[in-house]
Amino acid sequence: MALFDLPLDQLRGYRSTAPEPQDFDSFWAKTLQEARAHRLDAVFEAVETGLSAVRVYDVTFAGFGGHPVKGWLTLPAGASGPLPVVVEFIGYGGGRGLPHTHLLWAATGRAHFVMDTRGQGSGWSPGDTPDPVGSAPAFPGFMTRGVEAPESYYYRRVFTDAVRAVEAARAHPLTDPARTAAVGGSQGGAIAIAVGGLVPDLAAVAPDVPFLCDFPRAVTITDRDPYREIGNYLKSHRGRTAQVLRTLSYFDGVHFAARGRAPALFSTALEDQTCPPSTVFAAFNAWAHDDKTIEVYDFNDHEGGGPFQEAAKVRWLASRL
Template identity: 55%
Template structure:
């Protein structure tokens, strides 16, 4: 598993210059205002998992266009008072899974929301969230779905779902709204960065080997899917290059991350062929808030795995035990911590 991208020294020195749409903020303001105007309140139905130390709820939140987005809420059994909360977004092709599968954050004493990703979970009969829009690219996958227009693109709907899901978490009576961290691996990391740029007042964000960052470079250098979906699409549609990358710039998580102010803990793997490290470093360098970094020099897309989870547990505990600054927009850049 050799290096397939820039070296660590080159990535640390990288100064990305991404093309940003002039109306990016207006686009997302319009999108989110429209979503907030429709749909009812979030719903929580108790779920019997057989676990005695974690209480679980089947969650339904109105997302894009008010459409129902499913998920899980895990709470430490018997916990009192508003809790710190971790909102988690999932990797490419993954749904929310079974209710007992991911309970780490609840066993650490926090509320844990897990969002199902529309169109990527199990069948709707098993409680997955469908993607109700039928627009598709000409290659399998999600990156080219609705790629001819920012209004139609698949990730416009996903990011909106994620914002509404995070807002529902902040509104839940078991959650302290000032202690909410968003996280995710790969696609989930890209979604978390987008949410950090679109939802004010978060306590932190933890993107792991994030996808959807510097998307144009990802399409040029990634050796494995999903970025290769774009290259395959453009090999068939040679005249659509600028249209495609203009659309994708509206959902580039690196650009949205530049608007974030919450503290962050990034993880990046230097032998990652799925999310090349230079694309992840683009988001890291552009990130608008305070930032810490763990680099895994000899790992692929799995990144730090359980080793990094331990680092995250310590980082979240520190965030939740430290008083929030009076002005969350003022941040200090931390030196990278290499692991």
């Protein structure tokens, strides 16, 4: 796929015009207050994996609505002191998978917490967390579940789970709450951005080719799923465009980025039709903290930097965790 979005010099200055809800902050403050009315109840159960270099815990904690959410916590074997912790969020359709697929961050000497995404994990990576909340008619996928109102939208539950995942990761006695990073790619990158806007004391945030940013532009510039789910929903639910865009505005990474209080390393790919580079730059340029960098991969699609970006994150986090 040839370059299809704005030229790079224009991308570096691109700013989203997506309107921010006036009650954005109060909406999320109330949402998190309601979630915290339930005890976190983070439980860490040691599991036997056959891996001698790490210790792995099967984690359960209370997310949105007090619903049980799963995760993995992986620690370097023999670790005895408070460790910096990397909290990771998974891409669209995937679940937490199996412990041996998450070894990078423990290999750097850090604790690693990966959150299972509710209702997902039946595609490319298995998951174990159901979403007990139903929704009105929606297009297959997750993008339009409950999209009739921000209170019922699917990602309200996911972003709340993610904040609680950070709290669960920090609850383990071998993690250092003051040295916590949020990372993820695609949907996971979007969740990391949301966490960066909702958790004020993170040490670092690293979203790769993030999804769920600059919705008004994203849904019109690409016809690739998952954004296309929104267009397909509106094809059959005519006349609801304004209502849907209003709901999505409460979950737009651009608005969370404007509240980002930690150093950030973004990445984007100029041939990415799934998460177009202008939508990524919209969030990057809105990021509030001055210490921010974006890696640009000129001829890549949604795979972005892949292992090259993983190496970049390892180097970048070395001075921040």
